[in-house]
Amino acid sequence: MSDSLKAFYDDRKNSLASLEQDALLRKTGQDFVERSIPHKYTFNFDWMGRPIIQHAEDILAMQEIIFRMQPDLIVETGVAHGGSSVFYASMCRLMGKGHVVGxxxxxxxxxxxALEEHPMYEHITLIEGSSTDLSVVNQVTAMAKDKRVLVILDSNHTHDHVLQELRLYSPLTHKDDYLVVFDTIVENLPDALVNDRPWGKGDNPMTAVKQFLKENGRFEVDREMEAKLIISMAPHGYLRCLKD
Structure with missing residues (x-):
């Protein structure tokens, strides 16, 4: 690494430390998320022609993780319109390796x-079924054998379902791999914004993550990622595997 690039990254480290401590800026980011939800803000963007339904900062964060990890397999629970699957597949195409199972x-x-006709589909396998169904888990586990695996959980957002997903899919990861849990933001939202869903405050992905981290010592929240993401649907949701 050149001296100038090292200086750049050292400066970034200092910037992230100050970002982490800027309570007003972080509240501003939270306020933006809350005000944007009634407008379905994340529904406004596509990735290569498919709705992606994510905030831009989370998309950029996932790009960083994928390129850093160089996963052989990306496991995504929750497909919806397929924009995220296409995004992950496009990263696989750019890297020249990897496959997505949605x-x-x-x-x-x-x-x-639409996905089957998409130019990225050769990098995607679709499985219809509950992510916690053991027949589905066994199929994915077989695909993941001897591979570096990135797990992304974004399906049913109730505490029990996400906790079960965490327990079932975390064994696929190894040291320095990531397990990303989306929509942990629900815990921080006013009840009025989620009162039409079966999840809410006290029963959501963040509560599941907190319980999982208490019972599983292999993971920690990536504090650097946490610091840089001011606007995110996944606070405390970017989990890094510490050991095999």
Whole structure:
């Protein structure tokens, strides 16, 4: 690494430390998320023609993780319109390695057809079924054998479901791999913003992550990622594996 690049990264480390401590800026980011939800802000963007339904900062964070990890397999629970699957597949295409397996309890025919006709589909396998169904887990486990695996959980957001996913899919990861849990933001939102869902404050992905971290010593929250993400749907959700 050149001296100038080292100086750049040293300066970034200092910037992240100050960002982590800037309570007003972090509250501003939280306020933005809360005000944007009634407008369905994240529904406004596509990745290569498919709705991605994520904040831009989370998309950029996932790009960093994927390039850093160089995973052989990316496991995503929750497919919806497939934009995230296409994004992860496009990263695989750019890197020249990797494959995406997308799991959803209901892959609607029009979404499946659109994905099957997409130029990134050669890097995607779709599995219809519950992510916690053992037959699905066993199928994914077989695909993950002897591979470096990135796990991304973004399906049913209740505490019990996410905790079960964490327990079932975390064994696929190894040291320095990532397990990313989306929509942990629910714990920080006013009840009025999620009162039409089966999850809410006290029953959501963040509560599941907190319990999982208490019972599983292999993971920690990536504090650097936490510091840099001012606007995110996944606070405390970027988990790094510490050991095999």
């Amino acid at each position: 799991i959803d309890i209901d892959i609607r025919p029009h979404n499946r057809l």
